[in-house]
Amino acid sequence: MDEESLIRIIVSAFSGAEITEAKNLLFDSVSTTTRNISRRKNKEQKDIEDIICLFKSTDPDKTPIFVARELQKLPPVTFDHVDVTRLLKDIVLLQSEVRNIKNTYATIQYVEDITTNTEATCNQSRNNDFDVSSKQLSQNVGARKLVRADRASSDVTLNATLQCSSEVAPPPNTAVCAKPLDVSTAHVNLDVNKNTTTNVITNGIKTKFPLHNLVEEKSTFQSNNNIVEQECLFQNVEAHKNNNMNDTTIQVSNMSMAEVVRHGREWRVGQPDLEWKEVQRRRHKNRQEGVKGKAAIRPDDKFKPAEIKLSLFLSNVHKDTSEKDIVDYIFAKTKESVSIQKIKMKIEKPYNAYKLIVNKDALSMFLSTEVWPDGVTCRRFRPYRTTVKVGE
DSSP states (O other): OOHHHHHHHHHHHSOHHHHHHHHHHHHHHSOOSSOOOOOOTTHHHHHHHHHHHHHHHSOGGGSOOOOOOOGGGSOOOOTTSSOHHHHHHHHHHHHHHHHHHHHHOOOHHHHHHHHHHHHHHHHHHHHHHHHHHHHHHHHHHHHHHHHHHHHHTSOHHHHHHHHHHHHHSOOHHHHTTTSOOOGGGEEEOOOSSOSSEEEEEETTEEEEEEHHHHHHHHHHHHHTHHHHHHHHHHHHHHHHHHHHHHHHHHHHHTOOHHHHHHTHHHHOOOOOOOSOOOOOOOOOOOTTOOOOOOOOOOTTOSOOOOOOEEEEEEEEEOTTOOHHHHHHHHHHHHOOOOEEEEOOOSSOOSSEEEEEEEESTTHHHHTSTTTSOTTOEEEEOOOOOOOOOTTO
16 A cells, blocks of 8 residues: 555544644654654645655664554555556556466476486486497407407418518608608508409509518508507607797797897797886976076076065064165175064054065075074065945
8 A cells, every 4th residue: 555545544544632642652662863753734645745754764672562552443445545557557457467477487396307308318328438449449459469469370471571672661660750640651552353362552652462461461450540640740749849939949049139029028038037127107397387597697688587576574663763775684694685664553562673675586685594584474465454334
């Protein structure tokens, strides 16, 4: 129920005195910084608004529990006291959210079925991979055993021929692997028309031996092809790395002094500096910043700076001291000519005061304590401000 409908129900059911008493009881029971303001116009309605605001701004744990009495005064809640339009909007919104939950959310049984099917599929794929790998391993082992038995019973002529070919040609690790990897380094040519012998070219050597030995050697070559390829690939990678390192060393060593100096930043690796370095922010130059001239001025020069005068206030001067005595004293101390004016005081004092007019460039010298006699004070002159009335 909204606040407006609640206020209408309470105002129509309770009197103003009862509402005021309830408000005072609530403010006395709850510790809050909000003041209990006494309303005048629309008193009942504003008091109820104050009660609602206090309930909203106070922690529910700190709010005391009140007991409701005389509930028969409250009228039955009907559609006359409820905002029907807002209630219908809330119902429609609730229905749409429930429909969205039913369409998008999955049930617990569906999630459990998916999990079970996924685990079963993973276990089945692992078993199949293990069976395939075990079969391949058994086939490779059987083929190697057959090749070894056939090699043991092969002809002596084949052994001699292979030994001769190994003496002439370099071993596989150096001859075959030194070049880019090529599986077709050993070529086997089978002649179907000949049943007794055939020609075999291995590493550039032509030999003759029976056909059944050739087939056995061919199977041996195919079974050991993967192992030879892996070994050759590893050796080619290592040889490529060594060649790159050697080429880099040769290239650096063959560089001239000018090239080393020109490319010094590319190959030189500096030592890490762990010391603290002071870094200053770049200061931007002020465009309106000016300069002051220092050139010497000759007596006959007409282009010269203006002489700016400033006023000083001199006080606590003895009554017997004249103005000429002060001017002579200043000239003897500073070699500066000044003009002096005596200040007339409204109230007679036991000392005299003077106004000095000096050059601006000599201001720091006149404000020094070493110039004036002991007891005499000197400061910047501040003119007396006269008050002007409004309208004059």
